[in-house]
Amino acid sequence: MADGANPALVMFLLYTLVVFALAWFAHRVLSKKAFLSEYFLGSRGLGMVALALTFGATSASAGSFAGFPSLIYAHGWVLALWIASYMIFPLCGMGLLGKRLNQVARKTGAITVPDVLRERFESKALALISTLLMAFMLTIYLIPQFTLATLIMEQLLGEAALYQRAAMGLASVAGGLMPGGVSAEYVLGLLLFAVLVVLYTTFGGFRAVVWTDVLQGFVMIVGVLVMLVLALAQVGGLPAATQRLAQMTPPRLGEVVFETPIPAPATGHRIPSDTWFTLADETTSALRLFRINQPALIAPGDTRSAAIKAVEITTPQEIADMLGRFETGAPPPLPARVQPRLVAMAEYVHGAGRKGVYVTAPGPSATEADGFLPLGLAVSFFVFWALSGTGQPGNMIRLMAFDSAATLKRAIASLSVYFALIYFPLVIIFCCARVLAPGLDQTPDRIMPVMAFLLSDGAHVPWLAGLLIAAPFAAAMSTVDSFMLMISSSVVRDVYQQNVNPQASERTIKRMSYACTLVIGIVATGGALYPPQFLQYIIVFTGGGLAVAFLGPMTLALYWPRFNKTGALASMIGGFLAYLALYIAGFVLYGGTSPVRPLGFDPLIWGFAASLLFAWIGTVATPPPPERLVRKFFYREG
Template sequence: MGGPALTSFVIYIGGVLALAWLANRLLSERNFLSEYFLGGRSLGVWAFALTFAATSASGGSFTGFPSKIYSHGWILALWIGSYMVVPICMMGLLGKRLNQVARISGAITVPDVFRDRFNSTAFGLLATALIVFFMSFNLVAQFKAGSLILKTLLDGVELFQSSALRLGISVTDWPLLGGVDPQYLLCLLVFGVVVVLYTTYGGFHAVVWTDVLQGVVMVIGVVVLLPLTLHQAGGLQRVTEEMAQMTPPRSGVVELTVAPDEPERVVAGGKWAWIEGEGGQRTLVRLAESVIIGSQTDRVANVRVLELTTPSQIERVAISDQTVWLDSEMKLTDLRTTPYASGEAPGAYVTGPGPSQHEVDGFLPLSLAVSFFIMWAIAGSGQPSGFVRLMAFRDSRTLRHAIATVTIYYSLIYFPLILIFCCARVLLPGMETESDRIMPAMVIFVTDHAGLAWLGGLVVAAPFAAVMSTVDSFLLMISSALVRDLYQRTLRPDAQERIVRRLSFGVTMLVGFGAVLGAIDPPRFLQDIIVYTGSGLAACFLTPTVFALYVPRSTTAGCMAGMLGGFGTHLAMYGAGIFAHGSFFRPVHLFGLDPILVGLAVSFLITFVVTRATPPPPASQVERYFYRA
């Protein structure tokens, strides 16, 4: 991209850093812990609504979710539909009561709420451990998303390419970094440094203020991209008609034969090539991985490829300038492919259950459709990162107006994304090999073809903003859990504010750069990580939170047992997927139900039974939280 697009993007990043500086100036005049981790409980309607929405609309919304739409088609409208009611469920069910309990106890973090509500240090530490566990997984995925977006933005910039080349040469022999794509590595380092420093420097106010900016950028980016995409794709009717004729691609391997005297070179992943078959028949494939050809190489076997099977997609690639023809000294032979498990019949992308590479029943059979429709509303309501926002709004009027604002905001984000990335199947064939990059790739394609390259930087800022918003929120969640709940409240209750301040800065920075190290070799599919961590947190936290807020008879033992029961059940179903399906992220579905529904049912049952079987809490504890003075 480069040029004007890069300039507009850099201006945006400068605005983010300026907000962090202003937030740090505010910290010098207020109570440090309350301001750094909770913003002084003073968020108004727009700040509260946009920081809540921007945090929820994470890198999964702008990288993983578009990847799912591109891979499975229109069925994703049903998959994500219930997410529109998350504000009503979470804010309406928990918002006011959680804010009241946090104010009564003076809680600053989510573990604070459980610790003070039940007067139990062990409960606070359990909540801390689970938050750190799940958020650490999610941080790695978010850092990957931000780096991929930045890599796409900088593609073609000479300074970036030369810097990446020098970085790659310098780390070739390093045990952890050797073999990592140097362009991805450079983007990871830049993204990590920027987001970790501004979060560390500014704290919660920096996160809130940048969330407001990023929330606006996300909506503008989607609203701008939608008409440009529909125009270039020829309208929604044409897109749907073409998708109805599409058949799923095939994954496979091929042998690359090279002449013995061929010079050393690299064939980059994502390149297109023809395979000559019998009778002059040709097959179009896309390399799914980069291939390094040594100076004495005679044959490179088992190169992963993707074979297109839809004639209209093959024609689009063949006439575009992105096609790369391998020269006469390089030949692809012995193609072996595997069709989608759900079949290859046309129409899979416009009807349920949607195509699936691994599942015979398709991507979203009826039982899973019901599970996910329930799951998003419930999982979205059980996120500790959302709890923190609910502890920070100013008053009931702010909450009521924010519910309507966030619901409208979600509708402006998710429905257009479905339209945009169904169009992407027509405009950008073969992206299944790197579908997590479809959002920035689509932005570049659409803005370049519209003659608006300068706009590309601002539109790419939308998914980048979503990732930054989520990363900064999760960083503060983890650092607050460690500093506030573990150090100050458990190890050193009398710690001076100066020590706590320095430790907060240090832990936030340490956790952030630890996530950068984890993202050097990241998980392949971002959205799978998002679903696992989101559903896991809800299975752990939702039932104990509801009992703690609304059931005076609830006990420490009951809520802790329910939290552990939800965690264990959810983890067991995902772990069983390793043995049943060969992947942790393809969990076992008991009775066709998603793990979150089973985990929540077990959590509720255990909490209820253990609460009834244990002695009631002290009367003074109940009176403090359930009776007005």
């Protein structure tokens, strides 16, 4: 495909231009207003559309558009239950704290979350601890977001010849400096993403972040709704898709090696990822159908490839349908004399050979004997999404930035409709994906871009793929920009200005803010150069940890007059340590990333319970807060 005709590339360039234009306008506004309040809080002037979409776009991280679709694809309809608490999340996330937090922030002139806590309890220690905790956890959180955004960027631009040439150029110039295990395409994508997001965030501040969030919010919903219509049309309607899912049995997962009796020629043998092949069953001589999920290469002079991931379809009807899609009734032949040999194929631990597992709970699982979503975990996730979202400092900061109660009211109503139109349709789209794009169970993270191209090609509108893939990219970007700004605001305001240099001039603060945003971007980019394993687990762990540390103290600070400094400190530290302990115990006992889940409940629930318990003990065991603080925050003025 020619560069100029690459729809994804054109879409990406257009998108980048608009983002920079927004940052430029935001910078012009910034130059006319008080720096700190404007740069970090948009002068507390968010209107309804901006508040609803910046809240929604920040909450919907890359996980919503990469991790969530892959889970739907892998486990089926049970994901509707897994995500169900988003039905009430806009009301909880904005309504529970919104009005009081905004009022208290106005009363104290607070522009960061630690600011609010310091003023409410007159405690520099509490502000400092919360700043350090937030900066540490958010920086860790940023790394997988950068990594996921880069993976999406590779999917978005990887086929463009210009991108491939640039990556080859980068490899020839700096190949020796690149970390092991990552490709030049990955490093180029990471650098492009980092430069784009760091520049516009540093340059435009909070207002640029909010304006781009609004743009990204529109991109996300348009992308999802277009995909929904195309998926339903191409699958033959939702009843057809669900009936097909009901008949499906989970695949077998394993590895395959490709072999040739004579050494491969000078060009080698390359078998592309997603290639189908069949083997005859040794006992019944029925056809077994497989799909590889990675490319295989038999190097020149070699006779075999490395072992690569493969999926075996096990549902007879699915096998017949898939074979029917090929012109000859069989997959295209492999290169001459190349034969596959199965190394290992394993059954699912839960659901193997059973029809109906994709349309019932707890859903099939390749690794968990109790299935994907046992009842205890279903309860946990219902608590998790609503409480974890409400407790995120990134969401709290937005609640400090709206202009009036009327704005909050309309934003709650709008965001509720917005989330209903995004999350439930995603479940439908990726249940259809199991039928439309089978055999990708070993690399399900790719299902979003795969579906984008499949649906666009099926509708004969190839440029649409660019728009559809821009949706997850926008989700990653809107989370990253917000969190970078929040970390720098905490460091500049709560560490530097409050503890190091209270007399700092606006010019110094401005330079510090720009430098800090830049440094955080560079640190996260450096971290993502060594992409961590278990991205989704890091996101869940850090998101949950922040919620446990901040939700209890902030809620009680706003609603319980008797709540005091000791209670707040005990709540924040005690809740976080309880949460952390269950993860450490899981690592010690199981040697992996799974935490210990007493009674089947997630550590977030135990951490939150501990946070409330410590808050109560710490408060009632120590003297009440000074009367003037209670008067200031809870009594009528005058």
